[in-house]
Amino acid sequence: MSKMPTIKDVAEYAGVSVGTVSRVLSGEAAVKPVLREKVSAAISALGYRPNVTARALRTSKTDVIGLVVPDITNPFFAQLAASVERAALECGHSLMLASSHDDREAEQSHVFAFLDRSVRGIIVVASSDGSGLPLEGAVPIISLDRRFGSFPLVSTNHAQAAALIADHLYGLGHRHIAYIAGPPDTEAGRMRKEGFVSRIDLFGKTGEAVELEIAYGKFDYESGEKVARDLLSRPPQGRPTAIAAASDQQAIGALRAARDLKIDVPRKLSVTGFDDISLANLVVPRLTTIRQPADTLARRAVSLLLEEPPGTGDEMIDGSLIVRGSSGPCAQPRVAGHKN
Amino acid sequence: MSKMPTIKDVAEYAGVSVGTVSRVLSGEAAVKPVLREKVSAAISALGYRPNVTARALRTSKTDVIGLVVPDITNPFFAQLAASVERAALECGHSLMLASSHDDREAEQSHVFAFLDRSVRGIIVVASSDGSGLPLEGAVPIISLDRRFGSFPLVSTNHAQAAALIADHLYGLGHRHIAYIAGPPDTEAGRMRKEGFVSRIDLFGKTGEAVELEIAYGKFDYESGEKVARDLLSRPPQGRPTAIAAASDQQAIGALRAARDLKIDVPRKLSVTGFDDISLANLVVPRLTTIRQPADTLARRAVSLLLEEPPGTGDEMIDGSLIVRGSSGPCAQPRVAGHKN
DNA sequence: CTGAAAGCGCTTACAG
DNA sequence: CTGAAAGCGCTTACAG
Structure with missing residues (x-):
């Protein structure tokens, strides 16, 4: 042979x-x-x-889907990639993967590389809000999780999900909350923040006022740790009783900062995340967070790509609140003697 | 246009x-x-x-490298994938990714799918020791980290690295050690165990004897947690003072078990891992582990693949010991009053 | 140094 | 229902 x-x-x-x-x-x-x-x-x-190549040349159709993610090393993106691969496989397609390393140029060049291979379609998890890519419809493109250019987006309903966290924390009695936001140049970062903030504002109007501090960071561990450290190295009275982070990684960083500062979670401080990466269930204490429906997201993205004609509208999929050990009732500091 | x-x-x-x-x-x-x-x-x-497809058809050469990993969601494989992608890119190649989900059939069918696409070469991180694949040299294939079939393997020198851990723990005074091994049907699992065990045996002959217990598990969090829980739910005197795990994930599971059982790490128990996934540096306490040179591994695998003729011999790359907070001096239980 | 032509392995109208 | 033939977009001997 x-x-x-x-x-x-x-x-x-x-x-x-x-x-x-x-x-x-x-x-x-x-x-x-x-x-x-x-x-x-x-x-x-x-x-x-x-011979797949010959067939592709003849029909100018392939069965490979291109996926570009900012960083495959990020657990959430890894999960997304795994789900996309599975969904693609179910539809008889293969996956080409590229990492943009949060670099816009790399992202673009990867998209072009996929185009050159005349892939069946491209899914991109944008590194930041892409702007005017001069790409018209040769090949369908779908944004996943974070919008790329002006292509249809499949994402979690970030605002809805963030509001779930706000409800949870407010319901637990927290009235001084810090929110660690994601990068404001990402739609996800903005929407999560907005969903959270506007829910808290609503409480301010209909219920008790909440003191809300907002800090910005990247989505990674280090950012969360750093921001939380700043937030928490104040005397107990001036400290938030809850930190809501825009990502699990940030939240886990915050957990670490709290531990270093000997602040008991959840007794003195509640911490919540967003994503439900597999690690969220393994840290101590286990992290209360939002489950992003990675599988559903991936499946929808692949479907939109493969539809004839390709789907063209955004899709938002609700996230769900996962309550675990890192959040608890506010330690009512008003009662004398209970203070740290 | x-x-x-x-x-x-x-x-x-x-x-x-x-x-x-x-x-x-x-x-x-x-x-x-x-x-x-x-x-x-x-x-x-x-x-x-x-048109890349036409060129490929004509020359029957492509610039895509196929990579199959057991599970992209596993942080170490994600790291490996990221490194392979980078190395491939540096050589002007693209990456097709497939997950085998630790299923031998899926693994094989992915390899065949890559072959059908006449990729430039295939790198496989085997799910378990593959046996006689009837694949002769149409396309070069390299095993990475875990041997696939009988193809050349690029991997960490597992035995050498495991011995480093043994040295470390012995040097810290531990004389009752538990080793959580990986699946015995993986070469990595076996070699790590063997490297560890034979080093400990050596100590037995040249120095003080060490009581060594060996338990088997999968490489994941859950396995580590479960095994460690069993090991640690004994009275303190009968307990190992150190647990060496065959993977970081196992070790992190063990850390969690220790915490649940209120066993102080590293004061009462040292825990070590293997891989140095990014999480290892974020858990509490930070994990002492072996750094697998993912980047070097990936680069070598890609080089072997692309060489003309393709490389044919195994390559072992030394791992290095990363000492962090999860390991410490043995809490000499012989001194009365120091006991738990 | 350059053009005309064959051919990579398929698919798909076009006749029959 | 089936065969002969064109053609997908390239590369590469082959002449000149």
């Missing part, structure tokens, strides 16, 4: 024309059973496998 | 033959400067980009 057999070899072996072989391969056109048999026999006798 | 321009369009625009265009594209053959200019001008005027 020094050379792979081609459709021509199969045709000769079976004593038919290549067209006929092609037809039984596609299964579309009707072929007389006798010939069909012969062809099938030839195929397995020779161990023939169609 | 409803249709992508082809090499033919460029040729017409520049007033030359397609052969000439192809030659300036490849940069190999000599082309008279005047024509070269014209062609370049035409290319940018039309926004021409070569």
Whole structure:
């Protein structure tokens, strides 16, 4: 087997024309059973496998989906990638993966590289809000989780989900809350913050006022740790009783800062995340967070891509609140003697 | 631009033959400067980009590397994937990614799928020791981290690295150690265990004897937590003073078990991992572990793949010990009053 | 140094 | 229902 057999070899072996072989391969056109048999026999006798490249050239259709993520090392993106791969596989497609390392140029060049390979479609988890990419519809493009250019976005309903956290914390009695926001140049960062803030504002109007501090950071561990450290190195009375973070990684960083500062979570401080990465359930205490429906998101993105014609509208999928050990009732500092 | 321009369009625009265009594209053959200019001008005027598929069909060479990992959601594999992607990019190649979900059949079918796409080469992080794949050299295949079939393996020198941990723990005075091994059907699992055990045995002969318990598990969090829980729910005197795990994830699971059982790490128990995933530096306490040189591993794997002829021998790369807070001196239980 | 032509392995109208 | 033939967009001997 020094050379792979081609459709021509199969045709000769079976004593038919290549067209006929092609037809039984596609299964579309009707072929007389006798010939069909012969062809099938030839195929397995020779161990023939169609040349995907040739097929792609001829039909200018491939079965690969390109995915670009900011950083595959980020657990949430890894989860997303895994889900996209699975969804693609279910639809008989393969995955090409590229990391943009949060670099806009890399992101663009990866998209172009995918275009050059005439992939079936491209899903991009943008590194930051992309601006005017001069890309018209040769190949469908869908934004996942974070908007890329002006392409349709499939994402968690960040605002709705963030409001869930606000409800939770308010319900627990917290009236001094810090929110660690994500980068304001990401739609997810903005929407989560806005959802959270506007819910808290609403409480201010209809219930008890809440003192809300907002700090900005990146979505990673280090940012969360750093911001939380600043927030928490104040005397107890001036400290927030709850920190809501825009990502699990930030929240886990915050947890670490709290531990370093010997602040008991959840007794003295509640901490919440966003994403429900698998780690969230493993840290101590386990993290209260928002579950992003990675699987559903991925599946929808792939569907939109593959639809004929490709989906064109945004889709928002609700997140759900996962209550675990890192959040608890506010330690009512007004009662004397209960203070730290 | 409803249709992508082809090499033919460029040729017409520049007033030359397609052969000439192809030659300036490849940069190999000599082309008279005047024509070269014209062609370049035409290319940018039309926004021409070569059709990768056609080129692949013609040359039967592509610039994509296939990577199959057991689970992209596992932080170490994610790191490996990121490194492979980077290394591939540096060599002008793209990455196709597939997850085997630790399923041998899926693994095989992904390899075949890559073969069908006539990728330039395939790197596989095996889910378990693959056996006789009937794959001869159409396309180079390299095993990374865990051996696939009988293909050349690039991996950390697991035995050497595990011995480093043994040295560390022994040096700290631990004489009752538990080792949480990885699955014995993985080469990495076996070699790490063997490296660890034989080093401890050596101590037994040349120094003080060490009581060594060995438990088996998968490489994941849950396994580590479960095994450690069993190990640690014994009275303090019968407990190991150190747990060496075959992966960071196991170790982090063990950390969690220790915390649940209120066993102070590192005061009463030392815990070590293997991999140095980014999380290792974020758990509390930070995890002492072995750094696997993911970047070097990936780069070597890609190099072997791309060499002409492809590399054929195994390569072992030394790991390094990273000492952090989860390991410390043994709490000499022999001194009365110091006991728990 | 350059053009005309063959061919990579398929699919798909076009006749019959 | 089936075969002969064109053509997808390239690269590369082959002449000149």
